[in-house]
Amino acid sequence: MANQVGKRYICKKCGSEFIVTRPGEGALKCCGQPTEIKGSN
Secondary structure, X not given: OOEOOOOEEEOOOOOOEEEOOOOEOOOOEXXXXXXXXXXXX
């Protein structure tokens, strides 16, 4: 899945947040696990 530009991603383990500024393939990872789009449940 491609990362979505302008979306905020969050690590559910440590709470770090990331904003995507450049599109790319793959998944953002933090603490050894994929991040999730903030606000998605």
